[in-house]
Amino acid sequence: MTQSGSSLRRTLGTTDAVVVGLGAMVGAGIFAALGPAARAAGSGLLLGLAVAAVVAYCNAMSSARLAALYPASGGTYVYGRERLGAFWGYLAGWSFVVGKTASCAAMALTVGAYVWPEQAHAVAVAAVVALTAVNYGGVHKSAWLTRAIVAVVLAVLASVVVVCLGSGASDAGRLQVGVSDGVGGVLQAAGLLFFAFAGYARIATLGEEVRDPARTIPRAIPTALGITLVVYAAVAVSVLSVLGPDGLGQAPAPLADAVRAAGVPGLVPVVRVGAAVAALGSLLALILGVSRTTLAMARDRHLPGALAAVHPRFQVPHRAELAVGAVVAALAATVDVRGAIGFSSFGVLAYYAVANAAAWTLRPTPVVRVVPVVGFVGCVTLAFALPWVSVVVGAAVLGVGAAAYGVRKRVALR
Template sequence: MSKPSTASGVPDELQRRLGVSDAVVVGLGAMIGAGIFAALAPAAHAAGSGLLLGLALAAVVAYCNATSSARLAARYPASGGTYVYGRERLGDFWGYLAGWGFVVGKTASCAAMALTVGSYAWPGQAHAVAVAAVVALTAVNYAGVHKSALLTRVIVAVVLAVLAAVAITALTSGTSDTARLHIGSDASFGGVLQAAGLLFFAFAGYARIATLGEEVRNPERTIPRAIPLALGITLVVYTVVAIAVLTVLGPKGLVDAAAPLSDAVKAVGADRLAPVVRVGAAVAALGSLLALILGVSRTTLAMARDHHLPHALAAVHPRFKVPHRAELVVGAVVAILAATADVRGAIGFSSFGVLAYYAIANTSAWTLTPAEGRPNRIIPAVGLIGCLVLAFALPTFSVISGTAVIALGAAVHWARRALDAHSAS
């Protein structure tokens, strides 16, 4: 694969500054974020006492996606993630479609995370706080990815401490009841699938590691190690927290909870911990937003290099070595959405787009040869089928809107190709 170049012919590349620990932290910052604070109640509403089954199913699909992504990222260590993999393995159209799904879906995720920050930090001014958060974190990313990784490390440490406090408080209280974990008659197969699709939203951050492939040292070794590590840590944390909340509130109480983790600590009499949980949720959402803006801007950079987006967005800052124009444009779009969007709609739409993105990643991984590091064929097969099933198990509005936007992206691509062919003739 040729190296991107400036008009002068000098390679226009990002600097490789991130090691394994930095890459893991970036992935954790994207995954252990607002998802665990926000997704449990909607998932319990869908699956009832089958919530843990939904979590397990989401984890299986996420593991397959992570493995496929890691093998592909080691083979193609460039910014863009599945946009690059789909282009190289399946053709220009599929790469474009993956990039389109990622940029559009994750832009919606950015808005959802920004609104989560506002809802926890200052409920009465959620939209204003959301916009301020987007502006501040865009400025951090503009200053350089290494600084972003350092800030993410601090955020992850704070969030893990808060989640540990919630789990320990809930599991050691006298009101905990492990019988509430029993899977009862309220758990339907369709409900478990929908819960898995909603919970997948909280797992999807490991893509950030792959999209930073051009900024990772020794990517052939670093990325395949960092992605499974980040996913494994996240799964352990989510499972412990979900069990803790269920043993205190039970499935019905979890469905009715506006802020499940805060309600759980209040239910066991630890009211003083509730404000800490709110702060932790806001900090977690900031961590997710930081990593999301990183990933979207890098995919935008890759698509701009190939003229699928305006080529001006492919510029890399001469001092900070970041795609500064892409970051500014992404930040501006997210700020507009954060000022106007609804968080629930943004999350559902994002889940559909991201699952479509990973379906292309698994298909790309299927085409790898053993010499290229292909995973066992069962992994991309399960990942592909899982992504499609979970995507179409989402709420109807999410499926319809997601399908419409993906179709719009495809139509734009073919219209542009037809125009180029006409101009050439």
């Protein structure tokens, strides 16, 4: 796996790992995903949130078991390779790197849209450069910055919940749960909301930088996911009680519109700042995770071997981080990636499908296998419930990755 002298420094404890996961999950997704999910599901929004949470829980449990057994950078890329074979590990890594690179650009542009809408691309590029520099200085510094970001975002979200539920505009009748837009709408909403849950993989991809990974990772992943679910449920209920499913579905900035409708317009700038900070937290964790998977794939020569270098002083994959930062900055400067969120969800769900398949091989007892089976079926179902454009583009990109793997293997055999 790793060669002597090229391993990463183990500096993260359980609390740090939980914070990294929270920074990846409690981010811009909750500020942006509720509106599109409400448009897809209508009164079934809370059902969609529940479905997304169940799938995320199964994925988290599968990831935690695998990460404890294989505490190396790379996450499901490593698990798929070790449990299912080289191709499946490669496909998981490809899905993660491509999908999450698009997510990085989306988060960077979210920062720009909230901070300075007229210069969103320039602000996005500056954010990518700054956070790449933070990651370059060492993962422990990244964890401390993430801790501060999580504290700010949780404070903003708590303010939104208190203001909405405590206002005269709140009406419990708006929380009626149904399937007004059909089961397909609920599943599509779950797929969109899953985008906001998917950050717990960041803990697994940092397996080589966590102290006592067999004990830390299985504790950190479910803890981070549980906290996130409680936060998301509270925010969704409070915003729905003020705007209702129709109003929420039409809101361009759901949380800001909710506090305005609740009669506290003075909180709107605070929510905007919170959204920008949340996007920065997501971007920080995303760049961290993508660079570690890039490192793992480069070690196995699925990506250029130069990207496997570890900095002699900071003991981070500095070339992988610089390469990821450069690609994300280029995307943020040139493209509108809002539509890439659906594609990113497709790639991430494919990634977790491989994780669940790998976890299914760990122990042959039926009870233990229920979780990865539910997770695998859930990932496949939600992936194909996404908008058809996302499904077509996502499948095409996975096909390109598979073809590249086949060509590389054929050349290697000559």
